Amino acid sequence: xxxxxxSDAHVTVFEGDSVELRCNYSYGGSIYLSWYIQHxxxxxxxxxxxxxxxxxxxxxxxxxxxxxxxxxxxxxxKASVHWSDSAxxxxxxxxPNYNVLYFGSGTKLTVEP
Amino acid sequence: xxxxxxxxxxxxxxxxxxxxLSCHQTNNHDYMYWYRQDTGHxxxxxxxxxxxxxxxxxxxxxxxxxxxxxxxxxxxxxxxASLSQTAxxxxxxxxTGGxxxxLYFGAGTRLSVL
Numbered sequence: 001x002x003x004x005x006x007s008d009a010h011v012t013v014f015e016g017d018s019v020e021l022r023c024n025y026s027y028g029g030s031i032y033l034s035w036y037i038q039h040x041x042x043x044x045x046x047x048x049x050x051x052x053x054x055x056x057x058x059x060x061x062x063x064x065x066x067x068x069x070x071x072x073x074x075x076x077x078k079a080s081v082h083w084s085d086s087a088x089x090x091x092x093x094x095x096p097n098y099n100v101l102y103f104g105s106g107t108k109l110t111v112e113p
Numbered sequence: 114x115x116x117x118x119x120x121x122x123x124x125x126x127x128x129x130x131x132x133x134l135s136c137h138q139t140n141n142h143d144y145m146y147w148y149r150q151d152t153g154h155x156x157x158x159x160x161x162x163x164x165x166x167x168x169x170x171x172x173x174x175x176x177x178x179x180x181x182x183x184x185x186x187x188x189x190x191x192x193x194a195s196l197s198q199t200a201x202x203x204x205x206x207x208x209t210g211g212x213x214x215x216l217y218f219g220a221g222t223r224l225s226v227l
Contacts, residue, residue, distance in 0.1 A: 009153075032214050043117075043203055043218030044156070090155060094214045099144050099163065099207065100171070101214060105155040 002027035004093045006104040014112050015083055021076040021107045023065075023091030032094035033074040034101070035065055039087045047089075050074065061085070086111045116140070119204050119219035126226050132191040134222050136204030144207040145187040146216065147171075147179060149200045156203065162187055194226045 004025045013019050025033065034049035048059030055067040065076045076089060091104040117138045126132045138145065144163050148156040158171030160179035168179040176198060178190040191198055201223050205216040 034214070036216070041221075043220050044205075044216070045218070046215050049215065098214050099209075100146075100158065100161060101216060102158065102172075103148075103156040 002031065002093050002095045002102060004091050004102060004104040006091055006107050008107050009105070010108045010110070012110045012112060013081055016080050018079050019077065019081050019085075019109065021089050021091075021109065023074045023076065023104060024072050025074065025091075025093050026072060027093065027095045029095060032098055033065075033067060034092045034094070035059065035063070035074075035076050036090045036092060036103075037087045038090065038106070044090060047076070081109075081111045083111045083113060085109060117204055117206055117217050117219040119202075119222050121222060122220065123223040124225070126191075126194045126224065128194060128196060128226055130194050132194050132224065132226075134189040134202055134204075134224070136187045136189075136219060137185055138187075138204075138206040138217070139185070140206050140208065140217055141184070142206035142208045142212075142217070143184070144209075145181065146205045146207075147177070147187070147189045148203045148205065149173065150203060150221075151200050159189065196226050199224060199226045
């Protein structure tokens with residue numbers, strides 16, 4: 001069985017700061033990992049995903065994520081956040097059925113002016 | 114642009130009543146999903162489907178039925194609504210090949226069971 005955990009329920013940073021949102025998974029086989037963003041009152045939107053190859057994947061709006069097999073992690077990063085990045089971010093895994101996603105509990109990012 | 118449309122956007126239901134949530138996609142996607150989101154929690158998979166006239170159980174199917182009458186439409190049915198089913202429900206779709214497991218979500222349906 002696969003699981004995904006996001007250890008930080010809330011993260012607060014200032015505009016212009018860098019941020020890292022953490023995601024750890026447990027699964028022994030091949031896995032898809034992805035990140036989604038949910039602005040208040042909206043549906044989730046895809047940011048990026050990883051399956052194989054370069055462990056650093058680029059997404060929309062300057063987001064990137066790095067896969068680490070040794071740490072079982074897929075952390076999301078942004079070098080300089082904007083107030084519009086305030087949202088809830090969800091990490092998701094797909095395995096063994098690659099078409100079914102299982103989501104973490106989410107991390108609420110607040111960007112202060 | 115690809116779209117997933119849910120209806121209604123919000124609904125108030127009485128305990129024991131029947132509720133039907135509808136979802137329509139114009140993405141030409143094979144896969145469709147119903148997720149439930151509770152305040153402060155992540156999404157939990159209720160049912161999904163990869164072809165018309167067939168549905169599969171997700172992690173929390175009890176108390177819910179699903180129907181996929183066509184590729185474009187996917188409904189979630191609560192035959193006997195209960196207080197514990199108060200939540201926001203999201204429908205999503207995804208394709209195959211290069212777009213495999215990239216989900217496109219609807220705006221959600223806020224269901225309150227009283």
